[in-house]
Amino acid sequence: MIVEYVENLGWKIQDSPEEISRFKIPDIFDEIFEEYNSLQKESGFDLSEYKGKSVSRYSYIIKNHKESKKKTVLINIIVLEKRIIGGDVSSKGINGFMHPINDISNIISIT
Numbered sequence: 001m002i003v004e005y006v007e008n009l010g011w012k013i014q015d016s017p018e019e020i021s022r023f024k025i026p027d028i029f030d031e032i033f034e035e036y037n038s039l040q041k042e043s044g045f046d047l048s049e050y051k052g053k054s055v056s057r058y059s060y061i062i063k064n065h066k067e068s069k070k071k072t073v074l075i076n077i078i079v080l081e082k083r084i085i086g087g088d089v090s091s092k093g094i095n096g097f098m099h100p101i102n103d104i105s106n107i108i109s110i111t
Contacts, residue, residue: 001082001084002058002060002077002079002084003015003060005077005084006060006075006077006101009101009102009104010064010104010107011062011064011065011075011089011101011104011107012062012063012064012110013060013061013062013063013075014060014061014063016060017058017059017060018059018060018061018074019057019058019059020056020057020058020059021056021057021059022054022055022056022057023054023055023057024052024053024054024055025047025050025051025052025053025054025055026051026052027051027052028051029048029051033047036088039088039098039099039100040086040087040088040100042100042102042103043086043087043088043100043101043102044102045078045085045086045087047078047085047086049085050080050085053080055078055079055080055085056078056079056080057076057077057078057079058076058077058079059074059075059076059077060074060075060077061073061074062074062075062089063110064107064108064109064110065089065106065107065108066106066107066108067091067097067106068108071091071092071093072091072092073089073090073091074089074090074091074092075087075088075089075101076088076089076090077101087101088100088101089101089103089106
């Protein structure tokens with residue numbers, strides 16, 4: 001389900017997740033989570049519908065992001081009860097970034 005969804009967006013990812021984690025969507029969104037939810041809304045999701053729910057996050061390494069050769073870029077997919085409810089593309093570190101999963105302007109062709 002996740003791999004098919006991500007590849008339909010145009011991202012090329014590793015076959016298995018780099019990390020699987022669980023977290024609870026806050027009951028009350030602080031400023032940071034409101035900003036994160038704004039990013040979700042750009043992708044057609046809205047995490048406010050799931051306040052207080054425990055969810056899983058599946059993180060896959062992206063192979064065809066323009067920054068992939070310089071740093072590890074992940075696509076993070078948030079799942080609740082076998083349903084994709086959110087996600088983002090991000091990198092870690094001081095010069096890290098985060099953008100909507102449907103922002104495919106950063107896709108490069110790979111051979």
